[in-house]
Amino acid sequence: DQQVKQNSPSLSVQEGRISILNCDYTNSMFDYFLWYKKYPAEGPTFLISISSIKDKNEDGRFTVFLNKSAKHLSLHIVPSQPGDSAVYFCAASAIWLSISGSARQLTFGSGTQLTVLP
Amino acid sequence: EAGVAQSPRYKIIEKRQSVAFWCNPISGHATLYWYQQILGQGPKLLIQFQNNGVVDDSQLPKDRFSAERLKGVDSTLKIQPAKLEDSAVYLCASSLGGITYNEQFFGPGTRLTVL
Numbered sequence: 103d104q105q106v107k108q109n110s111p112s113l114s115v116q117e118g119r120i121s122i123l124n125c126d127y128t129n130s131m132f133d134y135f136l137w138y139k140k141y142p143a144e145g146p147t148f149l150i151s152i153s154s155i156k157d158k159n160e161d162g163r164f165t166v167f168l169n170k171s172a173k174h175l176s177l178h179i180v181p182s183q184p185g186d187s188a189v190y191f192c193a194a195s196a197i198w199l200s201i202s203g204s205a206r207q208l209t210f211g212s213g214t215q216l217t218v219l220p
Numbered sequence: 221e222a223g224v225a226q227s228p229r230y231k232i233i234e235k236r237q238s239v240a241f242w243c244n245p246i247s248g249h250a251t252l253y254w255y256q257q258i259l260g261q262g263p264k265l266l267i268q269f270q271n272n273g274v275v276d277d278s279q280l281p282k283d284r285f286s287a288e289r290l291k292g293v294d295s296t297l298k299i300q301p302a303k304l305e306d307s308a309v310y311l312c313a314s315s316l317g318g319i320t321y322n323e324q325f326f327g328p329g330t331r332l333t334v335l
Contacts, residue, residue, distance in 0.1 A: 106262075134321045145224070145311055145326030146263070153321075191262050197319045203270045204319050205251050210262030 105129045106194050108211035116219050121179040123214050125192030128173060132194035135168060136208070137177045140189045149190075150177070182218045189213045222246065224327035226312050232333045238300035241330045245293070245314030251275075252289055253324065254297050255311040263311055269295065270317055299332075307334045 107126045115121045127135075133154045138146035152159040152166045152175070159166050165178045179186055192211040197204055225244040233239050245252050251270050255263035266285065267277040271292040280287070284303070289295040299306055309329040316322045 108262075111260075136323075138326075143328070143331075145313075145328050147326070148323050151321075151323075193262075195321060198268070198276050200275050202273045202275050205268060205270050205275045205317055206315070206319060206321065207253075207265060207268065207276065208263075208324060210264070212260065212262045 104212075105132075106192055106209050106211040108192050108214050110214050111212070112215040112217070114217045114219060115182045117184055118181045121177075121182045121186065121216055121218070123177040123179075123190050123192075123216065125175050125177075125211055126173060127175075127194050129194070129196065129209075130173075131196045132209075133197075134195040135166070135175050136193045136195065137164075137166060138191045138193060138210075140191060140213070146191055179216075182216075184218045184220050187216060187218050189215050224312055224314055224325055226310075226327035226330055228330055229328060230331050230333075232335065233302055234335050235304055236301040238298065239302055239332060240296050240298045241310050241312075241332075243295045243297070243312030243327060245295070245312070246325055248316070249314035249325075250292070250317030251315045252295050253313040253315075254287055254295070255313065257309045257311055257329070259308070266297070302332075302334045304334050307332055 136151040137149040140146045193208045198207045254266045257263045268275045269289040287297045311329045312327045313324045
């Protein structure tokens with residue numbers, strides 16, 4: 103049961119144009135959503151996040167949009183640069199309750215390989 | 221600030237052998253996570269520690285995988301015996317912890333190949 107889905111395994115965009123990466127989720131308990139970027143042979147690095155009480159968050163060239171009713175979020179990169187070529191993971195955060203304590207957990211999508219062509 | 225450290229970076233073993241991975245989280249981070257990332261998939265949580273206690277190990281294959289976090293700092297993840305399907309990148313991450321949202325920081329990962 104995939105709670106976070108990225109349906110596009112790959113995306114190619116021309117340098118300078120907009121890149122739009124999409125993500126869908128099913129669990130209503132998620133209250134934060136994140137995008138991570140991953141280069142080969144490196145761990146994922148945090149890119150941008152959004153709280154479930156907002157519908158947009160912007161950081162430089164990166165904007166994340168959240169549509170709660172559709173359980174859908176997207177990452178826009180404008181303008182796209184060759185250095186943006188990487189795998190992008192969508193992740194959703196929820197609180198995990200256990201007898202040992204409570205803490206946050208991330209559930210990841212399967213990733214989208216973005217290639218920005220010069 | 222030093223990041224999350226992991227070793228080794230690469231490991232090749234034969235099936236049925238054992239292997240161990242080490243992680244040193246960011247100083248002061250209470251929560252430590254081990255993920256398994258199979259090629260073409262997103263990271264999947266194996267086990268989560270809060271200080272030196274286990275918060276969630278529901279997805280850890282306990283017949284062959286074990287993990288510990290002594291003194292609430294460093295952690296080791298062990299596989300014994302390894303199977304072919306264990307070939308993956310094993311990622312360690314840490315965060316300040318608690319239920320308030322805060323960022324997870326990832327180490328570079330250990331790429332395991334089981335032959």
